[in-house]
Amino acid sequence: MIWAVAAALWVSLASGVYLCLSRDVFRVALGLAVVGAGVNLALLASGRLGSVQPAVVPKGQPFLELASNPLPQALVLTAIVIGFALVCFSLALVLGLIRDAGTDDALELRAAEPVPGNDIKPPATDPAHEPEWPPEGRA
Numbered sequence: 001m002i003w004a005v006a007a008a009l010w011v012s013l014a015s016g017v018y019l020c021l022s023r024d025v026f027r028v029a030l031g032l033a034v035v036g037a038g039v040n041l042a043l044l045a046s047g048r049l050g051s052v053q054p055a056v057v058p059k060g061q062p063f064l065e066l067a068s069n070p071l072p073q074a075l076v077l078t079a080i081v082i083g084f085a086l087v088c089f090s091l092a093l094v095l096g097l098i099r100d101a102g103t104d105d106a107l108e109l110r111a112a113e114p115v116p117g118n119d120i121k122p123p124a125t126d127p128a129h130e131p132e133w134p135p136e137g138r139a
Contacts, residue, residue: 005045012038023106029094033087040076040083047072 012034019031047069057064098104 001049009038009041024104025094026104029090036083040079043072044076
């Protein structure tokens with residue numbers, strides 16, 4: 001079982017790093033999510049995987065002998081929830097960036113950066129194309 005977990009860990013980390021090295025910002029965001037899942041798997045594997053004994057100390061014994069450690073399980077459960085929220089937020093940001101910039105190529109997005117030495121960032125959009133505020137029909 002440990003070999004299957006180790007193989008899954010390295011496959012997820014390798015594929016996540018491969019996606020993170022892409023020029024496509026959407027793939028980079030997904031790659032970070034896959035790397036996070038690999039780290040969660042590594043943390044889960046740090047506790048005992050093959051034990052079926054519950055993590056309850058029997059009466060009269062000072063410590064657990066063969067039970068799995070409940071702390072990595074609790075940490076992974078918390079990390080899954082936080083990681084899912086972070087992935088949803090980052091994907092929303094990436095989709096907004098792609099919509100506003102019109103491209104998902106990281107090298108083409110550099111055109112939106114200010115010129116080196118310019119202390120004030122130029123406006124990102126043309127004032128003629130800015131949306132009106134408040135929207136029509138709402139005052």
